Amino acid sequence: MIITVTPNISLDKTLIVEGSFEIGKTHRVKDITFVPGGKGVNASRALLGLGYKAPVLGFLGGNAGKQVKSIFEEEGIICDPVWINGETRTCYNIVDTINKTQTEVLERGPAITREDIDLLKDKISKYLSRDTIVCMGGSLPLGAPIELYAELVELVKSKGGRVILDTSGKALEKGLDACPFAVKPNRAEVEAILNIKLDPNDKENIKNALNHFSNKGIELSVISMGKDGLFASYEGKYYRVTPPEDSNPVNAVGSGDSTVAGIALGLEQNLKIEEVLRLGAAMGTANVRTLKPGDVRKSDVEDILPKVEVTVI
Amino acid sequence: MIITVTPNISLDKTLIVEGSFEIGKTHRVKDITFVPGGKGVNASRALLGLGYKAPVLGFLGGNAGKQVKSIFEEEGIICDPVWINGETRTCYNIVDTINKTQTEVLERGPAITREDIDLLKDKISKYLSRDTIVCMGGSLPLGAPIELYAELVELVKSKGGRVILDTSGKALEKGLDACPFAVKPNRAEVEAILNIKLDPNDKENIKNALNHFSNKGIELSVISMGKDGLFASYEGKYYRVTPPEDSNPVNAVGSGDSTVAGIALGLEQNLKIEEVLRLGAAMGTANVRTLKPGDVRKSDVEDILPKVEVTVI
Structure with a gap:
C-alpha cells in the first residue's frame, strides 16, 4: 500500500x-x-x-x-x-x-x-x-x-x-543519511544543496548531480525540472523523461508532488523503471491542467501517458 | 442588565x-x-x-x-x-x-x-x-x-x-426609523450620512448635526470625535465632553465601542446624564492605552474619570 x-x-x-x-x-x-x-x-x-x-x-x-x-x-x-x-x-x-x-x-x-x-x-x-x-x-x-x-x-x-x-535544504541533507529508497528534489533544491547550476542540455552536469544521491546508496534518484521533465538514475543507468508540452497550463503548484505520487504508484504496481518514471511525469503534467495542487484527473493522465518520452542518456 | x-x-x-x-x-x-x-x-x-x-x-x-x-x-x-x-x-x-x-x-x-x-x-x-x-x-x-x-x-x-x-451608512439611516433610545455615530459616519464637514469648534454646526438625530425622536444622541471627545444632546440640552489628552496612546481602535459600553453602564446605574457621558469618554480614552480593542483597565478608567470635562454648550 x-x-x-x-x-x-x-x-x-x-x-x-x-x-x-x-x-x-x-x-x-x-x-x-x-x-x-x-x-x-x-x-x-x-x-x-x-x-x-x-x-x-x-x-x-x-x-x-x-x-x-x-x-x-x-x-x-x-x-x-x-x-x-x-x-x-x-x-x-x-x-x-x-x-x-x-x-x-x-x-x-x-x-x-x-x-x-x-x-x-x-x-x-x-x-x-x-x-x-x-x-x-x-x-x-x-x-x-x-x-x-x-x-x-x-x-x-x-x-x-x-x-x-x-524535501529540501538541511532537512533533505540529514534525511539522506538514513538512505531512503528514492529522493525527488526539484532543480532549485538540487542547485541549493550542491551549490551548482543545473543545465538540462548538459548530460554530464545532470549525471554528476544524480550521482550525489546514488553515491549515498539511494536506489532511485529523480530530479524534477518543470517543463524540462525528469532526470533519474536507477541501477547504474541514467534516464531523461520528457512530457509533452502542455497547451493549456493552469497552475503548476503541486506538480512535483503529483510526480512523486506517480512514482509511488508505479513502484506499488511493480512496473518497470521506465514505466514508473513515465507515470510520474504524466501525473506531474496532468496536475498543471487544474487549479488545485494535486488535483490530477485520470483522463488527463491517460491522455498524457503515451506521449511521455523516456530515454536512456 | x-x-x-x-x-x-x-x-x-x-x-x-x-x-x-x-x-x-x-x-x-x-x-x-x-x-x-x-x-x-x-x-x-x-x-x-x-x-x-x-x-x-x-x-x-x-x-x-x-x-x-x-x-x-x-x-x-x-x-x-x-x-x-x-x-x-x-x-x-x-x-x-x-x-x-x-x-x-x-x-x-x-x-x-x-x-x-x-x-x-x-x-x-x-x-x-x-x-x-x-x-x-x-x-x-x-x-x-x-x-x-x-x-x-x-x-x-x-x-x-x-x-x-x-452603526453607519444605510444600516444606520434605516435603524433610525425605529427610533432607538440612543445613537453613537463617529465623526466620519455623521459626515457621510449628512454630507457635511463637522468642526468641533463650531457649536452651531455640531448642534445641527445632533438635531438630525434628536428630531427623529432619539433621546440621547452622541457623536464621538476621537481626541476631540464627545458631543451629545439630551432633553433639549447640548453637551461637550472633553477627555484629558493621553500621553501614551497605543491603539485607538475600539474606542467608540468602549464609549458605548461606558454610556450603557452609566444608564444601567441610573447616573445623571453628565456622569453617563463622563463614563463613556473615560472608557473610550482608557481603550487607547491598550493594544486590544475594548481592552479597558479599571485602574485607567478611575485615573481618567475625574479629568473628563463635561460642559453644556
Missing part, C-alpha cells in the same frame, strides 16, 4: 481581493478557497484522482486542524492525524486579479514535541510492511529535530518498506 | 510578518494574535474590564466560529450565539514593523437567512425586560435586510428595553 507523511500540513487559503491590492489599504475579499496543503497531502490527492486511496499522516491541531480534517472528508481523502496542541498553520495567498499579483503570507504553525513525534511513529508503524511505499516530505514543523526525516526513514526501512523523500 | 448584539462578528487575526511586506513576495509570519472583533464584542470586553458581564449575542458559524467561542471562554466573556451555516468571517491585519504599514484584508462572511434572524430575535428576547440596555452595532452580514437594526430595535422597545445603536 501507499501512505503519505506530511509533518507540516497547512490550511492553504486563497483570498481573491476586490480591486488592486495595495500595502497600507483595506481590501474586501470577493472569493475564498480553502485547501489542505503540503507535499504528502498533494500526493494523496493526486493518487485519489487515479482511484487510489493513500492515507495522509501528519500533525493537526486546533480549529484549523479540524477544518483540514473536514475538508479531507469532503474530498474523500483518508486522514489519520496525530492531534497536537496549538493551531495548524494557515498559509495565505492574496490574489489581485487586476495587477495579476500573488502575495503569500505563511504562518509558522505550532511546535511539536518528542511525544508528538513518537505518536506519529506509532501511527506510521500501523501501516508498515514489506509492501508499503511512503511518500514523505515538505518542510519540518517548529520543534522538530533536523534529523526527523532520517528517523522516519529508519522506521520504514526497519519494516522492509520503501520511502520516497521529497 | 446590559447585553451586546453584533450581527457580523469576525475573527480578527493580526499577522506580523518578518522583514518588509511586499506585493508579489512570500512572507513568513513571526507573530500572530487572534481576537474576536465587532462593535458589540468590543463593548462587552470593555465592560468586563470594569467587572461587568454583558453577554455577546450574534451569529457564529463553522470552525472560525468555534475558535471565536473558545477565545471568548478564555477571556471570560459570555457568548450566546446563534449557530449558522458557513464560516464566520476572518479579518486580517498584516503588520510590517519595519515600514510601519498595516494592510487589511476583510472576508465577507457567510450569508444569514430569515430563520437565522428569527433565532437571533428569540435569543435576544430571553434577556429583555424594562431594565435591559442593548448595545447593538457594526456592519450587517451578507443576506441581512438593510432594516435589520430597525427590526431588532422594535423588538427591544416592545419589551421596554433601551437600545444604543452604533
Whole structure:
C-alpha cells in the first residue's frame, strides 16, 4: 500500500481581493478557497484522482486542524492525524486579479514535541510492511529535530518498506543519511544543496548531480525540472523523461508532488523503471491542467501517458 | 442588565510578518494574535474590564466560529450565539514593523437567512425586560435586510428595553426609523450620512448635526470625535465632553465601542446624564492605552474619570 507523511500540513487559503491590492489599504475579499496543503497531502490527492486511496499522516491541531480534517472528508481523502496542541498553520495567498499579483503570507504553525513525534511513529508503524511505499516530505514543523526525516526513514526501512523523500535544504541533507529508497528534489533544491547550476542540455552536469544521491546508496534518484521533465538514475543507468508540452497550463503548484505520487504508484504496481518514471511525469503534467495542487484527473493522465518520452542518456 | 448584539462578528487575526511586506513576495509570519472583533464584542470586553458581564449575542458559524467561542471562554466573556451555516468571517491585519504599514484584508462572511434572524430575535428576547440596555452595532452580514437594526430595535422597545445603536451608512439611516433610545455615530459616519464637514469648534454646526438625530425622536444622541471627545444632546440640552489628552496612546481602535459600553453602564446605574457621558469618554480614552480593542483597565478608567470635562454648550 501507499501512505503519505506530511509533518507540516497547512490550511492553504486563497483570498481573491476586490480591486488592486495595495500595502497600507483595506481590501474586501470577493472569493475564498480553502485547501489542505503540503507535499504528502498533494500526493494523496493526486493518487485519489487515479482511484487510489493513500492515507495522509501528519500533525493537526486546533480549529484549523479540524477544518483540514473536514475538508479531507469532503474530498474523500483518508486522514489519520496525530492531534497536537496549538493551531495548524494557515498559509495565505492574496490574489489581485487586476495587477495579476500573488502575495503569500505563511504562518509558522505550532511546535511539536518528542511525544508528538513518537505518536506519529506509532501511527506510521500501523501501516508498515514489506509492501508499503511512503511518500514523505515538505518542510519540518517548529520543534522538530533536523534529523526527523532520517528517523522516519529508519522506521520504514526497519519494516522492509520503501520511502520516497521529497524535501529540501538541511532537512533533505540529514534525511539522506538514513538512505531512503528514492529522493525527488526539484532543480532549485538540487542547485541549493550542491551549490551548482543545473543545465538540462548538459548530460554530464545532470549525471554528476544524480550521482550525489546514488553515491549515498539511494536506489532511485529523480530530479524534477518543470517543463524540462525528469532526470533519474536507477541501477547504474541514467534516464531523461520528457512530457509533452502542455497547451493549456493552469497552475503548476503541486506538480512535483503529483510526480512523486506517480512514482509511488508505479513502484506499488511493480512496473518497470521506465514505466514508473513515465507515470510520474504524466501525473506531474496532468496536475498543471487544474487549479488545485494535486488535483490530477485520470483522463488527463491517460491522455498524457503515451506521449511521455523516456530515454536512456 | 446590559447585553451586546453584533450581527457580523469576525475573527480578527493580526499577522506580523518578518522583514518588509511586499506585493508579489512570500512572507513568513513571526507573530500572530487572534481576537474576536465587532462593535458589540468590543463593548462587552470593555465592560468586563470594569467587572461587568454583558453577554455577546450574534451569529457564529463553522470552525472560525468555534475558535471565536473558545477565545471568548478564555477571556471570560459570555457568548450566546446563534449557530449558522458557513464560516464566520476572518479579518486580517498584516503588520510590517519595519515600514510601519498595516494592510487589511476583510472576508465577507457567510450569508444569514430569515430563520437565522428569527433565532437571533428569540435569543435576544430571553434577556429583555424594562431594565435591559442593548448595545447593538457594526456592519450587517451578507443576506441581512438593510432594516435589520430597525427590526431588532422594535423588538427591544416592545419589551421596554433601551437600545444604543452604533452603526453607519444605510444600516444606520434605516435603524433610525425605529427610533432607538440612543445613537453613537463617529465623526466620519455623521459626515457621510449628512454630507457635511463637522468642526468641533463650531457649536452651531455640531448642534445641527445632533438635531438630525434628536428630531427623529432619539433621546440621547452622541457623536464621538476621537481626541476631540464627545458631543451629545439630551432633553433639549447640548453637551461637550472633553477627555484629558493621553500621553501614551497605543491603539485607538475600539474606542467608540468602549464609549458605548461606558454610556450603557452609566444608564444601567441610573447616573445623571453628565456622569453617563463622563463614563463613556473615560472608557473610550482608557481603550487607547491598550493594544486590544475594548481592552479597558479599571485602574485607567478611575485615573481618567475625574479629568473628563463635561460642559453644556
